[in-house]
Amino acid sequence: MISVRNVSKRYGNFPAVNNLNLEIGREFFVFLGPNGAGKTTSIKMMTGLLPPDSGTIVINDCNLLTEPVRAKRSLGYAPEQAFLYEKLTGREFLKFIATIYRLPGAEAQKRISRLCEIFELNDRLYDYIEDYSHGMKQKVSLIATLLHDPAVIFLDEPTVGLDPKAVKNLKELLHGMVKKGKTVFMSTHILEIAESMCDRIGIIHQGSLVACGAPEEIRNSNGQPAGSLEEIFLKLTHSETGSQVENFLQGA
Amino acid sequence: MLFNLLYNRLNLALYSLRNYKNNKARGILVRFIVMLIIPYWIFSTSRELFSAWHAVPGFNVMVIIHFIALLLTGIFILLIISGVPQALHFNFLAPDSILLSALPLESLVIKKYRFWEIYFSNSSVFFLFGLPVIAAALVVVKVSLPAVILLLAGLLLLLVIPTGIASLFSLLIARFLPVKRTKNFSSLIMGIMIIGLWAFMQFFRLSRLDPFSGEFDADLFNRLVQTPEMNLSRFLPPHWAARVLSGLVTDNLQQAMIPLVLLLLAAVVIYELTIRLADQIDKYAGYQTGGAVRAARQKPAEPGIPFAQVVQSRHVIRAMVERDLKLYFRDSRFVTQIFFYFSLFLVLPFLLREPFTAANETFAHYAPFTCMLFATIFMAGGLTARGIPLEKRAMNYNRLAPNTDSIYLLAKFGTGFLLTTAALFFGILILVVLEHSPAHIILQAVILLLFNTFGAAAIGLAIGVIHTNFNWDNPRQMLTDNGNIILNIAGMVYLGGGILAFVTGVKLSGTGLALIFFSIYTLVCCLLGIRLALLRVPKIEAAL
Structure with a gap:
């Protein structure tokens, strides 16, 4: 349903997305990454809002770059900020x-x-x-x-600002849609939601895809079969935590 | 603490002055022109007029005082009206309200701060247009420096009064009406008043008051000398300020001090009343009693235009045009702008008719319609260019939808064309009623102006696509700095080309060929504009 091949995007000299490759079927796919990792840029390219510098994007068997009108018929996008x-x-x-x-x-x-x-x-x-x-x-x-x-639904941080009931309804709705054969591509920072809802996860860091697969696959490939998604995410994105907080608390 | 808040506000104002979008130098230049050149022009024009009065044998200084009193009364009323939307904004809608209320400050301090914010924001009209006239009067009647300082103090006190009255009005309005809507409505009234004033000033010439001018109107001049002493307006604060000036120029300090004390008392009373009332309402009745807390709107009895059962491209275009019209007509700033464009169609033909007629007598019949060419270019170009950023970042939805770019551009073109044509026919109707122009001239004019609108709208479309700015707060920022300048230049070049095509046609054969030449020229410009916009529209996403 979504096929992203060798897609890159630069802003000036800054490589926002670097040679991204994704093959996503009728499933619930969660896209993770730290702030500024290239998640939103990737989604904007996959929805036709931003032309990539190179590569091809196919949505529901339609090339987004050569047949944009046909491709857009089957996609929906909810941006992070409405x-x-x-x-x-x-x-x-x-x-x-x-x-x-x-x-x-x-x-x-x-x-x-x-x-x-x-x-x-x-x-x-x-x-x-x-x-x-x-x-x-x-x-x-x-x-x-x-x-x-739409057959393919892109959601960028969809739960921000929603009340708990709306979040629950949204989760149920999206799950139901996946069961009916649709593709849901969701970007989020809330790892609990990601883990509980997704079929597969993609982790992007500094514009490159550093991990992609089912949560268990990612755990096993990182040698942490019992580890939490949070630990694996932090490891893959080289995000240090703890020391800065400790230093701050000690200073305070 | 109040001083700190005001100092911070001053810094913010200076920061916005220094960092005018992406182009510092031009931004500063534009502000320099507005803040210095316009007041200087008003100062020099007023000085010329006052000097002329001064040179008349038997000159009475009271003529100038009366003139100043009338001017101050006008500004005083204007400041009350313009102060209402300002006060509604600062008291109830300002985005920093939450931040301010979270600070460890007494609410009275915040109310005082808000008062002075309204005062400075609302008084700019006086500093731009009123002060230069008063300065010119002081120069002509040669007032001493201490007297100038006293008068300035009186004027600054005078400005407190309309600020207070407007704030009190805003507190009253907020208890009964929705704040945002009322602010928009009062801004609209203000905008219409200013446009009305502008239209009036186009026909009223100051030379009618100049005794050495051929247009001198002795009756008007005599009324100016006598009126202020006859009516009740002398009990108004602006006349107290004028009496301060009167006392100072006649070296009668006692005559100057009494109204100055009156001004001081009135300013203090109204200032205290305003801030304390605002504070009490805030404490006991809540901040937005009438405005923000309101029931959900009732479902209208009629569901409006029903959905189309088979959606075709024309339905999509119509939906986009309807949306744009709603966005225009539900925002008082755009309604004011459209009202201004409509007034151009009324004012320009009468304003420019004389110079055109003087240049060529056979052209006299065409002159009023020719003036409308300017108006159509301004309106069609301006509206289509601003139609692109009109949607702000919600424009995303057009880019996501499965429609071609040409549908989107056609809708934008259609909105601009529709509104301009409405204004055009309104202007022509008024002209026909007033001028009784021959039918064949009206027909020629309609054809000419409609074709002209095609080209102007397309040029506006291309410039709008290339120079759009989606992150605007004020409609003036909807195009980039370059965009605004290029739009004006392109409009003039387009008009020049059109006139050239028409004149060439007239010289070669006559009006018929001229119309054909002109039509071909405008259609070529129209196609070029749309083609250029189509080429550039895929690059718009980068701005989102």
Whole structure:
């Protein structure tokens, strides 16, 4: 469903993504990495928002670079920060999204209504988005992503700002979608969510993929079959912790 | 602590002055022009006028005092109106409110700080437009330095009063109306007032008050001399300030001191009343009683335009145009801008008709419509160029959707064209009613202006795509610095080319060929603009 081959991206002299290769099927894939590792850049390239310097990206058997319109029909993307049209009401916004994804009327109405029910937004749909809280905006962004029933769903930190009930509903919804044969590609910093939800994990560090596989595979290949994902993540990304905190506490 | 907060605010203001986006030098130059050149121009124009009055035999200094009193009254009213949205912003919507309330400060200190923020932010109109006129008056009537200092103190006290009144209004409004909407609405009223004032100033010439000018209007001048003594406006604070000036120029210190004390008392009372009332409301009634806490909007009875059952490209374009229109008309800043464009279609034909007619008498019938060429270029170019960054970073949704770039650009083009055409027909309608132009000229003008709009909108589109800035807070920042300049230059070059094409047609054969030449020229520009925009639109993502 997602095939990323030899994809690279530089910002000036800074290599944001370096020769990335990924083959993702109908599964729940979690993309991990420290801040600035290249996660969002990779997702933006995979969703067609950012052209890669080199390499090819295939989404649902369509080359994103040569057939962008076809490829985009089957993908949905919820960015980390929900940028919405503040001067539209929630309903106007979702109706607009349904139209630009060419969703037929009756189906659009039905899906908007059902998704708003899941995320408990029906009561506020006629309010302007500028009056929404951060969490509500995130919910609208998620509904907009799922509205056209995409085959491949990209989510960048989707749980930020959501209340526990919405997080639970989202998890169930995504699991259900994977069971129905869709691909979910999620980037997160919350390792517990990653471990509990994913089929496979990819870890990116300094623009390069340093590990990819099921959690057990990654544990075994790193010689820590009983280790936590957190320990393996920190080891793979050379992130030292403890000493700085200790020094600070001692100083304080 | 109040001093520290104000010092920090000053530093922030200086920082924004030094770091004007990406282009420091031009940013500073622009601010320099606004902050120095415009006041200097007002100062020199006023000085010329006052000197002319001074040179009239039997000159009475009260003419200048009355003029200043009228000016101060106008600014005073303007400051109250402009102060309401400012006060609503600083008291209820400012993004640093949470940070301030988290600081270990007494709430009264925060209220004082807010008051002075509103004071400085709102008084810029006075410093830009009022002070230079008063300075010119002081130079002409030769006032001593201590008197100048006293007058300045009086003026600074005077500015406290509209700030206080506006703040009190804002506290009252916040209890009953949604703050954000009311702020937008009052900004809109303010914008319309300023545009109305601008339109009025285009027709009202100061030379009508110049006794040495051919346009001198003796009646108007006499009314200026007599009016202030006749009406109740002398009980208003601006007249107290004028009386301070009057006392100082006539060396009557007692006459100057009484109104100065009155100003001081009024300023202190209103300042104390404002901050204490704000503090009490904050303590006992909550910060945003009427505004923020409100019930969810009721579901409208009519569901609006139903969804299309089969979604085609035209539905997508229509949805994008509708969205853009909503984004424009729900933001008071854009409504003001559109109102300004509409007023251009009214003002320019009458303003520029005389010079055009004087240049060529046979051109007289066409002159008002020709002036509309400028307006269409400004409006179509400006709206389409700003249509791209209008969506801010939500523009992502257009890039993610399975639609071609041409659909997106066509929608942007359509919005600009639609609004400009509406303004155009409005302007033509007014002209037809007032001027009774012959039908064939109206028809020619409509064709010419519509084609002109095509080209101007496409040029705006290309510049909007190339020079877009999605991270804007103020509509002026929607294009990069270069973008704004290039848009203006490109508009003028485009107009020049159009006039050349038209004149060539007229010289070769007549109006018919001129119209054909002009139409071909505008269509070529239109296609080039759209083609350039299409080439550059895939690179927009980098800005997101």
